[in-house]
Amino acid sequence: MYKLDKIDRKILYELDSNSRQPFSSIAKKARCSRVIAEYRVKKLIETGVIVSLSALVDAAKFGLTSWKVYVQLQNREKEVVEKVVNYVSNNKHIWWIIKCEGDFDLMFCFLTKNVHEFYRLLNDFQMQFSKYELRMEVTTHIDPDFFSRGYLVVKESHKVCETFLKEPVIEKVDKIDVEILKMLASNSRMPSTIIASKLNTTPRIINYRIKELLKEHIITHFRLIPNVNKIGMDYYKVMITLQNLNKIKESGLRKFLELHPNIINYSNSWGPWEIEFEAEIENFKALAELINEIRKNFSDIIKKFEFVLIYEEIKATNNFLEYMKL
Structure with a gap:
């Protein structure tokens, strides 16, 4: 069994809230350095505590x-x-x-x-x-x-995203949006620079498109799946x-x-x-x-x-x- 300390719990809680947020933001909320936050996440993945960090796409x-x-x-x-x-x-x-x-x-x-x-x-x-x-x-x-997983930080839980899987509709998305969704569904922390390089576009355009996919609730949220x-x-x-x-x-x-x-x-x-x-x-x-x-x-x-x-x-x-x- 992997024993979590206070910093581990805060990091997991933040990843559960938004697994795409930068390490600097996670570190600030967990009250540790960025280097420590990045190391802890790597360790939690290696030990199998974190199964995946991914975008949940509303089917x-x-x-x-x-x-x-x-x-x-x-x-x-x-x-x-x-x-x-x-x-x-x-x-x-x-x-x-x-x-x-x-x-x-x-x-x-x-x-x-x-x-x-x-x-x-x-x-x-x-x-x-x-x-x-x-x-x-x-x-x-x-x-x-x-x-949210309130038990990690001993507090009440709250909704982490809008209600999804409502009445089916067909949203208009293009090929670039679909490729972005595929990559983020596999790894929510994939940098915009890498996504842009794969799709032959710019990080600025990728960030804008991700923002729009969130705004339209096509991406419900960036989630944590733990074991x-x-x-x-x-x-x-x-x-x-x-x-x-x-x-x-x-x-x-x-x-x-x-x-x-x-x-x-x-x-x-x-x-x-x-x-x-x-x-x-x-x-x-x-x-x-x-x-x-x-x-x-x-x-x-x-x-x-x-x-x-x-x-x-x-x-x-x-x-x-x-x-x-x-």
Whole structure:
């Protein structure tokens, strides 16, 4: 386990807020020198605490919808799991894949142009793997929000970007914008000088285009993806089924989830449950205490909780720009 000190935590918190900000800015907020900030980030990458620093591109701005598939297998023979994982890993329409323990064994996300395309892709999956399934659930990403990792600096969390994956639209982007998005989706810290050199233009033009992509919310934000297992924490996804819906209570629940320092995102859902959130938290006991607190405060609208422990994130890049014809 990698033990974080106060400076490490502040640096991670700043990268989580904006992973493209310059080291001088990070150093100032972390109260250390630029050299130390740069060294610490390099060390956190080398030790695997930082998995990636990337731009999150809103797929809805390219007319796409995100669908989530949860699978519980009848048995977990290594050969079966590997077969399923290999299949979804090689599917270009799937951008997030996790292995988990709990109510489900695997979860993966599709990006598709419409429900008919999703149906065809899911049907192809079912033709091959339904014989291994004990249970499968399908939901959609509806108005997800990402929150800051307040637990790193012991403070309440807050939204780090505008709500995204809203109703699909087609934004006008040119080839240069697309190439910029591809590079930043791979590495949000790629210098504008290098991007400009690759695209035969100037850093000033690149900076202007990035600013416009942010302004139009095509880039939602520059994010941090950590491996919290490396720092002795667990990563959970929790699904909540609601009852007796009440706008005031539901709004209160959403605000509670937004401010909690261990909850990193939230989304509405259409399917077997209405709300999903993800938490990076010390252990199962801490998760149980969090769930009990939510149940106590919002018992009149909560019907059921389900959850999984995410122990391996196989794929976490929305590389749809690599295969879309724009």
